[in-house]
Amino acid sequence: MPDTLFKSKRALKVAMVAGEASGDLLAAHLMDALLARYPDIEFAGIGGPRMEARGFVSHAPQSRLAVMGYAEVLKRLPELLRIRRTLRDRLIAEKPDVFIGIDAPDFNLDLEAALKRAGIPTVHYVSPSVWAWRPERVQKIGRSVSHMLCLFPMEPPLYRQAGVPVTYVGHPLASxxxxxxxxxxxxxxxxxxxxxxxxxxxxxxxxxxxxxxxxxxxxxxxxxxxxxxxxxxxxxxxxxxxxxxxxxxxxxxxxxxxxxxxxxxxxxxxxxxxxxxxxxxxxxxxxxxxxxxxxxxxxxxxxxxxxxxxxxxxxxxxxxxxxxxxxxxxxxxxxxxxxxxxxxxxxxxxxxxxxxxxxxxxxxxxxxxxxxxxxxxxxxxxxxxxxxxx
Known part of the structure; x- marks a missing residue:
């Protein structure tokens, strides 16, 4: 990973991590909407081909984060921790205007918590399935994120009840x-x-x-x-x-x-x-x-x-x-x-x-x-x- 993630000191700097193909698609749509407002935004972090086509600079292959199941994650854990630690240190040093974790909660939430403690605002896009399993995660999420973006209408009340700022945005596929x-x-x-x-x-x-x-x-x-x-x-x-x-x-x-x-x-x-x-x-x-x-x-x-x-x-x-x-x-x-x-x-x-x-x-x-x-x-x-x- 190079010494710097972002080149300009004046442009709006947005860091992002999208862990797999569905996150790449969500992030690409979001980038389009942000670029329509601020055409000089710089995007960097870890992303996929759709993000890169919009100017995103990815500093690790997105494919390395797409791991399925507990047993499979354990095999790759040292590599995943190394990627996250390296990215965390770079972002804390460079202080982007905002970090957006696109899904991938097991990778992103701990990263977001560290960045938030360092004074970097954090947004998590796609709620983990707290309504289906591990509901206690809402408290950890609240410590990790400045704002949650939810795709489904039953999710925002769960976050409001826990005092987590939240916005229901719907699902892009529906449009x-x-x-x-x-x-x-x-x-x-x-x-x-x-x-x-x-x-x-x-x-x-x-x-x-x-x-x-x-x-x-x-x-x-x-x-x-x-x-x-x-x-x-x-x-x-x-x-x-x-x-x-x-x-x-x-x-x-x-x-x-x-x-x-x-x-x-x-x-x-x-x-x-x-x-x-x-x-x-x-x-x-x-x-x-x-x-x-x-x-x-x-x-x-x-x-x-x-x-x-x-x-x-x-x-x-x-x-x-x-x-x-x-x-x-x-x-x-x-x-x-x-x-x-x-x-x-x-x-x-x-x-x-x-x-x-x-x-x-x-x-x-x-x-x-x-x-x-x-x-x-x-x-x-x-x-x-x-x-x-x-």
């Missing part, structure tokens, strides 16, 4: 995705038959997820093909490493003869074109809901990580659509329940049960409307207030 996506036009664009069953498989955006989920989804696709011989399968993958890993899984599972098309990115296109989606739990489940597609949520963790997490979960569901609606709108098949036979049966039920599909789509439409805010502008306004520029 990007149309309320009524056009399936027919998307199938035409992708060269898919209009009447054939189309299933999208989303085994995850991280290597660790893919290793657990890809074989399961490939075997599920084989079973669906037996029920629907004219079915088509779409698999959007976010990076070259995940595409290469999925290819290896196809070979291992002898799935090369499946009528399956991999897409490099273009996840929303795959969702919109499909009849139903099989998706690994995470942010992608909200994206599927916003495209109004029936889905089955699945997830598998290492046995050690699952035992540790299960003890702390407060809610009976893990998928964001279910959490936001406060009930089981979407079926969830996790750990031992996640078998090819059970996943294929649920996907088949959703494809054939028109009443269930209509009810799910109506619920997703109402959810979409509740999350639709001018997210980036609201977040930028809060950041500038914290930085003393409003």
């Amino acid at each position: 990007e995705i149309p309320l009524r996506p056009d399936q027919s036009a998307m199938r035409e664009q992708l060269g898919l038959p209009q009447r054939a069953p189309v299933f999208t498989l989303m085994p995850g955006s991280r290597i660790g997820e893919l290793e657990h989920m890809a074989p399961l989804y490939i075997e599920t696709a084989k079973l669906l093909l037996k029920s629907y011989p004219d079915a088509q399968f779409l698999v959007p993958l976010a990076t070259r490493p995940t595409m290469e890993l999925f290819d290896r899984m196809l070979t291992r599972c002898k799935g090369w003869d499946l009528p399956l098309r991999k897409l490099f990115g273009h996840a929303q296109m795959a969702m919109i074109a499909s009849d139903a989606v099989l998706v690994t739990s995470g942010t992608a489940t909200l994206e599927v809901a916003l495209t109004k597609k029936p889905m089955v949520i699945s997830y598998k963790l290492s046995a050690l990580t699952y035992r540790l997490v299960k003890r702390k979960i407060r809610l009976p569901y893990v998928g964001l659509p279910n959490i936001l609606c406060g009930r089981f709108v979407v079926p969830e098949l996790l750990q031992k329940q996640a078998t090819p036979a059970k996943l294929a049966a649920e996907m088949q039920r959703l494809y054939e049960d028109q009443d269930a599909r209509r009810e799910m789509v109506q619920t997703f439409t109402e959810l979409h409307q509740s999350l639709r805010q001018d997210t980036a502008a609201l977040a930028a306004e809060a950041v500038l207030q914290v930085a003393g520029r409003q």
